[in-house]
Amino acid sequence: xxxxxxxxxxxxxxxxxxxxxxxxxxxxxxxxxxxxxxxxxxxxxxxxxxxxxxxxxxxxxxxxxxxxxxxxxxxxxxxxxxxxxxxxxxxxxxxxxxxxxxxxxxxxxxxxxxxxxxxxxxxxxxxxxxxxxxxxxxxxxxxxxxxxxxxxxxxxxxxxxxxxxxxxxxxxxxxxxxxxxxxxxxxxxxxxxxxxxxxxxxxxxxxxxxxxxxxxxxxxxxxxxxxxxxxxxxxxxxxxxxxxxxxxxxxxxxxxxxxxxxxxxxxxxxxxxxxxxxxxxxxxxxxxxxxxxxxxxxxxxxxxxxxxxxxxxxxxxxxxxx
Amino acid sequence: xxxxxxxxxxxxxxxxxxxxxxxxxxxxxxxxxxxxxxxxxxxxxxxxxxxxxxxxxxxxxxxxxxxxxxxxxxxxxxxxxxxxxxxxxxxxxxxxxxxxxxxxxxxxxxxxxxxxxxxxxxxxxxxxxxxxxxxxxxxxxxxxxxxxxxxxxxxxxxxxxxxxxxxxxxxxxxxxxxxxxxxxxxxxxxxxxxxxxxxxxxxxxxxxxxxxxxxxxxxxxxxxxxxxxxxxxxxxx
Numbered sequence: 001x002x003x004x005x006x007x008x009x010x011x012x013x014x015x016x017x018x019x020x021x022x023x024x025x026x027x028x029x030x031x032x033x034x035x036x037x038x039x040x041x042x043x044x045x046x047x048x049x050x051x052x053x054x055x056x057x058x059x060x061x062x063x064x065x066x067x068x069x070x071x072x073x074x075x076x077x078x079x080x081x082x083x084x085x086x087x088x089x090x091x092x093x094x095x096x097x098x099x100x101x102x103x104x105x106x107x108x109x110x111x112x113x114x115x116x117x118x119x120x121x122x123x124x125x126x127x128x129x130x131x132x133x134x135x136x137x138x139x140x141x142x143x144x145x146x147x148x149x150x151x152x153x154x155x156x157x158x159x160x161x162x163x164x165x166x167x168x169x170x171x172x173x174x175x176x177x178x179x180x181x182x183x184x185x186x187x188x189x190x191x192x193x194x195x196x197x198x199x200x201x202x203x204x205x206x207x208x209x210x211x212x213x214x215x216x217x218x219x220x221x222x223x224x225x226x227x228x229x230x231x232x233x234x235x236x237x238x239x240x241x242x243x244x245x246x247x248x249x250x251x252x253x254x255x256x257x258x259x260x261x262x263x264x265x266x267x268x269x270x271x272x273x274x275x276x277x278x279x280x281x282x283x284x285x286x287x288x289x290x291x292x293x294x295x296x297x298x299x300x301x302x303x304x305x306x307x308x309x310x311x312x313x314x315x316x317x318x319x320x321x322x
Numbered sequence: 323x324x325x326x327x328x329x330x331x332x333x334x335x336x337x338x339x340x341x342x343x344x345x346x347x348x349x350x351x352x353x354x355x356x357x358x359x360x361x362x363x364x365x366x367x368x369x370x371x372x373x374x375x376x377x378x379x380x381x382x383x384x385x386x387x388x389x390x391x392x393x394x395x396x397x398x399x400x401x402x403x404x405x406x407x408x409x410x411x412x413x414x415x416x417x418x419x420x421x422x423x424x425x426x427x428x429x430x431x432x433x434x435x436x437x438x439x440x441x442x443x444x445x446x447x448x449x450x451x452x453x454x455x456x457x458x459x460x461x462x463x464x465x466x467x468x469x470x471x472x473x474x475x476x477x478x479x480x481x482x483x484x485x486x487x488x489x490x491x492x493x494x495x496x497x498x499x500x501x502x503x504x505x506x507x508x509x510x511x512x513x514x515x516x517x518x519x520x521x522x523x524x525x526x527x528x529x530x531x532x533x534x535x536x537x538x539x540x541x542x543x544x545x546x547x548x549x550x551x552x553x554x555x556x557x558x559x
Contacts, residue, residue, distance in 0.1 A: 036559070070559075073399075073400055074399065074400070074558065075396065075399055075400070075558055075559075076558055076559050077554055077558055094402065095402040095404070096402075098400060098401060098402040099402050101400075103400055105393075105396050107393050107396075109392060109393035109394045109396060109397075110392070110394055111389075111392070111394045111397075112392070113325050113326070122397075123397055123401075126397060126398060126400075126401035126403065127401055127402065128402075168397065
C-alpha cells in the first residue's frame with residue numbers, strides 16, 4: 001500500500017505541478033502602493049496578466065507605468081502590496097522572480113567599456129550562465145546585431161543600442177518580458193523588425209508586458225490593455241472592448257438641409273454642409289438618423305470612422321478629443 | 323580592470339615610484355627612521371600600502387558611481403544577485419586591483435632598494451585586510467555619492483589626508499606628542515604600521531594591536547555596507 005502511494009505520488013506530483021504552473025498568472029499585482037515624497041506614484045494597483053498574453057500598459061507621463069515595472073523588476077521596493085512573477089514574490093523570492101523576468105529599460109544605458117558580445121556575455125554571467133554563446137548568437141541574429149558583435153557600445157547608433165538592450169533582456173531566456181517604451185526614438189525600420197521579433201517571442205509562448213507612448217503600436221499588438229492615471233488603473237480590458245466601450249464612433253456627414261440643434265453638441269468639425277460628429281456608441285447612430293429624418297434633412301454622404309486607442313486614452317486621461 | 327590597465331595599474335605604480343624617487347633622493351641622507359633601515363627601503367612598504375588603499379577605494383567607488391551615473395547599474399540590479407553577493411563582488415574586485423597595484427609598486431621599487439621580507443604572513447594579512455577595508459569603504463562612498471564631485475570630495479578630504487597622515491613617509495615617533503596621539507585615531511596608520519612590520523620586524527606599535535584595529539574597522543565597514551545594500555540605499559528607490 002505504502003509503495004502504491006509513493007508510486008502514485010511520484011507520478012501525480014509533477015503533473016499537478018505542471019498544471020499548477022500553467023494556471024499561475026505571468027504577473028500578479030495586488031494592492032501595490034509606492035510613494036515618493038508627496039507623490040503617490042502607485043495607489044493600490046491590482047493587475048493580473050496571464051501567461052502568453054501581449055499586454056499593454058498605457059498612461060500619461062507620471063501615471064506610474066515605470067514605477068510598476070520597477071517594482072516588478074526589483075529596481076524599487078513597494079511600500080505595500082504584493083507583486084509576483086509566475087507565482088514568485090518579487091521581494092521574498094527575488095532570485096526566482098528575476099530569473100523569470102527580462103526587462104528592457106526605458107533609458108538607453110550601456111557600459112562604454114565593452115563590445116556588444118562582451119556586454120551580452122557579461123549579462124549572461126549576471127544570471128549564472130557561463131557558456132551562452134549559442135543563444136547570444138541567435139539573439140544577435142534576430143536583432144540584426146551580428147555585424148556589430150565586436151563593435152564597442154559607444155560606437156553604436158541609438159537604434160543599435162536599443163537592440164542591444166532588448167538582447168540583454170533575453171540572454172537568460174525569460175518567459176516574461178517587460179518592454180518599457182522600447183521604440184522611443186527608434187526609426188521605422190527598426191521598430192518593425194523589433195516588433196516582428198517580439199511577436200515571434202509571444203507566439204513562442206513568452207508573455208509580453210509593453211508600455212509605450214505609440215498608441216497605434218499598443219492597438220496593433222496588445223490583446224489586453226490597462227490604462228494608468230495618477231497611480232491607479234482607470235481601465236482594464238481587451239483592446240477590442242476598450243475601443244468599443246469608450247471611444248464611441250465618429251460619423252462624417254454631408255447633408256442637404258440643417259442639422260437639428262440636439263445634435264450640435266456632438267459636432268467636432270463643420271464646413272459647409274460637412275459635419276464630423278462624435279457619438280457615444282454605434283447605438284446612437286440610429287437615433288441620430290431618426291432626428292435627421294424628423295427634421296427633413298437628407299443625408300447625401302455618410303462615413304463611419306473607426307475609433308482608435310488615442311481617443312480612448314485621451315478620454316480616460318481627461319483631455320478633449322480635438 | 324585590464325581594459326583600462328594603464329589607468330588602474332600602471333598610473334598608480336608610476337605615481338608611487340615618483341614619490342619614492344623624490345622623497346628618497348631628498349631625505350635618504352638626512353633621515354633614519356629605524357636603526358639599520360635605509361630610508362628608501364623604509365618608504366617602500368608605506369608607498370605600497372598607500373597605493374593599495376587608494377586603488378582599492380577607487381575601484382569600488384568609481385565603478386559604482388560611474389554605473390549609477392551612466393545608468394548601467396540597472397543590469398546588476400535586475401540580476402538574481404543577493405545583496406551580500408553584490409558586496410563580495412565589488413570588494414573582491416577592489417582587493418584584486420589593490421593587490422596587483424601593491425605588487426607592481428614592490429617590483430618596480432626593487433630597482434631602488436630591496437627591503438627584507440621578514441614576516442610574509444603579516445605582509446599578506448595587512449595587504450588583504452587593507453584592500454578589503456578600503457574596497458568596502460568604496461562601496462559605501464559609491465552608494466552615497468550621487469555625482470563625481472561628491473566622490474572626489476570624499477577622496478580628497480577623507481582618504482587622502484588619512485593616507486598621508488598615517489606614517490607612509492615617517493614614523494609617528496618623530497611627531498610631536500599631540501600629532502602622535504591624533505595619529506592613533508587614524509585606522510590607516512595601523513594598516514601601514516602592521517604592513518611595515520612584516521618587512522622589517524619593527525613597528526611603532528604591536529602588529530597585533532594593528533591587526534585588531536584594522537579587523538575591527540573592516541568588520542564595522544562590512545556591516546555598514548551590507549546594511550545599506552540590504553535596504554537598497556540610493557540604489558533601489
